[in-house]
Amino acid sequence: MESLALRREGVIQNMLGLVDEAMRDLIDENSCQVVARHATGDRLARAARIKMNSDCRDVLLGSLIRLLAGELLFPVPDSRDVFESVQGLRDRLTSSLRNIEPMGWSTHDERDGIDAAPHTQCNPFPALARKIEETARHAVDSQTVWDEENIARHMLERAQRTGCQGIQLRNSTT
Amino acid sequence: MAGLPPTSDMEALSLGVADAPPPSNRTIKVLDQEGDLRLEIGPELAPFLVDSRALARASPVWRRSLFGDAATTQRVQGRPWIVQLPNDNEQALSFLLGVAHGILPKSPESFRPHDVYALSVAAAKFDMVHLLRPWAQGWCAPLMWTGVTDFRSCAGWLRVGWELGHAMLFNYMATQILTHVEATGDGDLVDPNGKLLSSNPSFASMELLRTWTHVSTTSRVLNLSQWNPSPYDARVSFRICLV
Numbered sequence: 012m013e014s015l016a017l018r019r020e021g022v023i024q025n026m027l028g029l030v031d032e033a034m035r036d037l038i039d040e041n042s043c044q045v046v047a048r049h050a051t052g053d054r055l056a057r058a059a060r061i062k063m064n065s066d067c068r069d070v071l072l073g074s075l076i077r078l079l080a081g082e083l084l085f086p087v088p089d090s091r092d093v094f095e096s097v098q099g100l101r102d103r104l105t106s107s108l109r110n111i112e113p114m115g116w117s118t119h120d121e122r123d124g125i126d127a128a129p130h131t132q133c134n135p136f137p138a139l140a141r142k143i144e145e146t147a148r149h150a151v152d153s154q155t156v157w158d159e160e161n162i163a164r165h166m167l168e169r170a171q172r173t174g175c176q177g178i179q180l181r182n183s184t185t
Numbered sequence: 186m187a188g189l190p191p192t193s194d195m196e197a198l199s200l201g202v203a204d205a206p207p208p209s210n211r212t213i214k215v216l217d218q219e220g221d222l223r224l225e226i227g228p229e230l231a232p233f234l235v236d237s238r239a240l241a242r243a244s245p246v247w248r249r250s251l252f253g254d255a256a257t258t259q260r261v262q263g264r265p266w267i268v269q270l271p272n273d274n275e276q277a278l279s280f281l282l283g284v285a286h287g288i289l290p291k292s293p294e295s296f297r298p299h300d301v302y303a304l305s306v307a308a309a310k311f312d313m314v315h316l317l318r319p320w321a322q323g324w325c326a327p328l329m330w331t332g333v334t335d336f337r338s339c340a341g342w343l344r345v346g347w348e349l350g351h352a353m354l355f356n357y358m359a360t361q362i363l364t365h366v367e368a369t370g371d372g373d374l375v376d377p378n379g380k381l382l383s384s385n386p387s388f389a390s391m392e393l394l395r396t397w398t399h400v401s402t403t404s405r406v407l408n409l410s411q412w413n414p415s416p417y418d419a420r421v422s423f424r425i426c427l428v
Contacts, residue, residue: 015382016374019366094368096377151363169350172314173321176352 022097022150024090026104026143030079031087033139037072071135078107101147108140214279216286222251223267224282227275235282237266243285246312276300277307284316293320298328302341305348314349325351336365336376340385 079085082103093100170176213232220234240247260266280290301324308314328342339361346355366374374382
């Protein structure tokens with residue numbers, strides 16, 4: 012039982028780690044790098060050309076904090092303090108991130124020497140939501156492969172007797 | 186079962202030898218006209234007339250229980266041989282006893298999932314899973330495509346996959362459980378209805394959760410070159426390759 016609890020916490024930690032990472036990027040770096048990390052395609056290319064100013068980061072960071080606070084996830088908690096299921100947290104996070112409305116959605120000003128563009132161009136949150144989904148899926152899958160030799164051995168022994176699809180053990184003599 | 190501790194079911198297995206004539210008024214189900222053993226199964230003690238040697242041939246558990254030292258000392262010569270199994274599932278054991286006597290059931294492929302669960306548990310308890318070989322794969326595969334309706338079902342199908350050695354069913358249900366399990370402030374795990382996982386008999390009997398660790402050991406445990414998965418097992422194959 013303890014093992015399952017640790018695995019659940021590990022998957023949740025992976026998801027929360029992405030959110031925390033995105034927030035730190037918005038604080039410490041140019042938010043275009045957040046876009047580059049979480050998005051791809053033409054939209055990214057255009058967004059990456061926009062030189063972010065501090066106003067842009069403030070808008071995105073403030074929006075993210077507001078979202079997390081509304082979900083009681085700010086400051087980003089330790090996985091041991093999250094009691095809901097992996098699926099529950101994943102759905103709650105991704106739904107919120109996809110529906111986020113960055114404060115004001117005001118446009119970049121023209122002082123950066125480029126055309127004014129709305130913050131929707133550099134909105135990293137839908138891509139972050141996809142990343143969380145992928146991370147959760149991969150983490151769950153990798154955590155539920157048969158790990159221990161005795162589980163694999165048991166499954167093989169039963170599969171040989173019942174004809175169900177089983178697995179073969181390395182160096183198995185049976 | 187090499188390397189695995191006994192399940193709680195196995196530990197609980199003991200055959201009660203009845204002294205008095207059976208209290209049941211139900212018609213006896215004769216599996217062997219020349220049978221020498223009367224089994225009384227389930228809470229209603231449904232009577233079955235069976236051949237003890239047929240059971241001993243079908244399963245070492247029966248052999249030990251009926252002909253081991255402890256069993257022979259309990260058997261009284263000259264009196265009807267009656268064994269009661271009040272805690273076992275009558276339908277499931279009826280199926281298994283029939284197959285052990287060469288009596289094939291009608292339409293086993295149409296069994297409901299609940300029947301498959303009961304059969305799997307009973308077959309594992311009496312070490313008779315090999316008798317399910319003609320139907321096991323056919324029972325397990327559809328369970329994954331019927332959809333997971335609730336957490337309790339996940340635990341049940343996980344147990345079926347475990348007992349019958351169905352790789353994909355076991356893996357799929359394990360994934361579902363890891364995804365849906367919740368925690369309490371005390372660190373206990375609960376299902377979405379708030380029921381403690383440790384109280385679920387399907388988990389308690391498998392030793393599964395204790396051994397659900399060490400992902401990195403998978404690649405050296407498995408010999409993929411010897412394993413030819415069917416299309417049904419493509420998902421399992423994919424996962425193993427990821428490790």
